[in-house]
Amino acid sequence: MREMHLLAYLKTGPTANHMGAWRHPDSDLRDMLDPARYEHIARVLEAGFFDGLFFADGLGLHDIYKGGFHTRLELGGQISFLDPMMVLPLMARVTRNLGIGTTLSTTFHQPYNLARTLASLDILSGGRVAWNIVTSTRNEEARNFGMPELPSRDLRYDMADEVVEACCALWECWDEGAIVADKDRGILVDSSKVRYADYKGKWFSTRGPLTIPRSPQGRPVLMQAGSSPRGRAFAARWAEMIFCPQHTKSDMQSFYADIHARMAALGRQAEDCVIMPQIEVVIGETESIAEEKASFLESLVDPELVLAAQSSALGVDLAAKVDDVSDAAEKRGTQGMQGSMDRLKSVMEKEGLTFKQAVQKSHRDMIYGTPQSVADQMQDLFESRACDGFVVSQMVFPASLEQFCRTVVPELQRRGIFRKEYRGRTLRENIRATPKG
Template identity: 60%
Template sequence: MHLVAYLKTGPTARYDGGWRHPEATLDDFLGAERYQQIARTLEAAKFDGCFFADLLGLQDIHRGSYEAVLRGGGQVSYLDPMVVLPIMAAATRRLGLGATLSTTFHNPYHLARWLGSLDVLSGGRAAWNIVTSATDLEAQNVGMDAIPPKDERYDRAEEVIEACCALWDGWDDDAFVLDKRNGVFADPSRVRYANYEGRWVRTRGPLSIPRSPQGRPVLMQAGASDRGRDLAAKWAEVIFMVQRTKADLQAFYADIKGRMGARGRAPGDCAILAASTFVIGETESIARERADYLRSLVDPDIRQARYSGHLGVDLTRLKDGEDIGGLQANQGIHGSRMVLEQAMRDSGATLPEAAARQGDGDEIVGTPGSIADRLQDLFESGACDGFIVAPTYFPGMFEQFCRAVVPELQRRGLFRKEYSGTTLRHHLSS
């Protein structure tokens, strides 16, 4: 089983209202020690890694303003993860470290340089969560009028990934000679131009960043659309899936593994991880009480604001029965729409109602033993290869999970007790 933590550079990550919990820390979310400490906690529990979700801006689709998101403590990246991750790398030796970076807004050379540097600096522990982005607000923040059409974004993404890999592969492992006596620092014959040219991007190279111990950063992806699944089947080594039910998880899992097989990739070439969050109690009743309390902290308006941002549509202005397809234009995250459609199917709620409620009941609630039972069942039934663990509140839920649930998984032989290698790619393959 693989475990990867979901993080944000702010007080809330996926669970709206978690920052209001009495034990949630708020005075440190702009400080380095917060991120170093969670990295140490995750590494002590032998997590494969962690990654930061990110957005290039403040969500202002809901009611046409960012007021609700800021006032209510919505999910905002208050620091650039690419500045935070090296700080975490310095505090750890084994934990994988991932950043979310867009193929739509960045050119391949910069991406390869940033991520390659992090990979070398961390000793081969970097990951790239590949996104094509989905909102006009991000596009406008980088000088574009609007987000490009979805197919165009995926066409460009394919080329950006290919170009980055060509740049990373332009260095051999043994390029540095470091021969003081003969005055040979590096062997130029072991470094090559990329000379990549596609329809959307081109780069000459060579990259000035040498090869890392794991060769190049691990590639992550979370697309749920047909194009997203195809991209994942071709490139991804970790997939983050957000399906709600066991049957939906199994269907997605089988689909991706089938697409990988059609491309000649083995099932073990990619770990498919299910999004999860937990409420842990000493007894089942205590856990349920804690879950009820956490839900009471969630402002439905903030949750609706988050989904307005994810869909690219102000849900407060949606008329009864109106389809959002025409309102989205090129915007919107397919996975978020799919989750809401599943919730509407299960509950009979309208889209705005489902967005305001989404997350209630999705937590895995119970004792360490019953939670381990649930994770074991999903893992062994072909629903996933492990879990993306997001906090209800920070850092308490991570600390509880690492202290109580991880040892139970280890006792059952489902999760490592020690790292057997030093790189993230090794963690994911072992």
């Protein structure tokens, strides 16, 4: 029997995708820069048998809206107050099985540094690392790295292919068992088990070898979230976990089938990759209480912050005159996420909204209800082959994820669609593990 996969979506800041959750009375803001905050949520997620967690991240303050970062900072948009790579080792130290992942851009990092850093973390965590591969979507990030603007979308993915190819070559430089540490013979490393990478591409090259021995997984689990045709092609080639942005059940099923068809064309099996849409979950003792809780959370979102967030996602300043989708697509240039644009079009079509009405909505995929009805909704999507599991977003921190693990996880386990124990030693083993019986 198939089992559902669960991954937590986190930010090193007060909020994740839900822009009003940080204002909730139960949201703890006192420890945003405290290591204990991240150690605690790691323990919670491991007790809930999540496959893992990953941090969304960006390399600049969002400043598309009104040409500045003031709105996003003042009203509480997504902000990374800490570098996730500094936080993940803390979380690894207090857990034994939970996967840990972060977002790193192929547009701004050299393959050697990426391969070295990720391999080191994979060794120190015992083989539990995931790399969420992004090509970046905003020009303020490019300018922080001395570039006037981002390369074109397709070019960014072409470059990303080379970065991943180079990293994989570097990760193969060391064979397993190369460190022999033989004091009697005076041999520390069997150098016959170490080789050069000698990777040469159009944009990147690296000789290698890494100074880092082979990690327990060989390479980290590769994640990806692109939804454009080029992004899907990249995911079909590389991804072992896909964080997908689809909005409705039919959209999820279409995406699921498309990715599997693309993978099959490359000789990959469906089980080589788990596909997970993001959800935000609100739980109540009754349906009406859950609905009230969800409505209260929505009331905490400032309408101007919605426009600022949509500006970042679409890559165009919505404070300026933008007439429709085609106008937005023309004005955004190389910025923005295709998945956000596709979702906007889907919302306009399915809900009969104008462009202006659609951009003023937050478009969150919120599931609310009792633990039983939340599990019903998740099970329906899972068994309808719309997904292999879910990326559960940080909301009110830490209460939302604590409550999910305390109430929804046992319900999923009772139905036999979620694990009651970790079966693998590494993250890759756990996402591919076959249930017993």
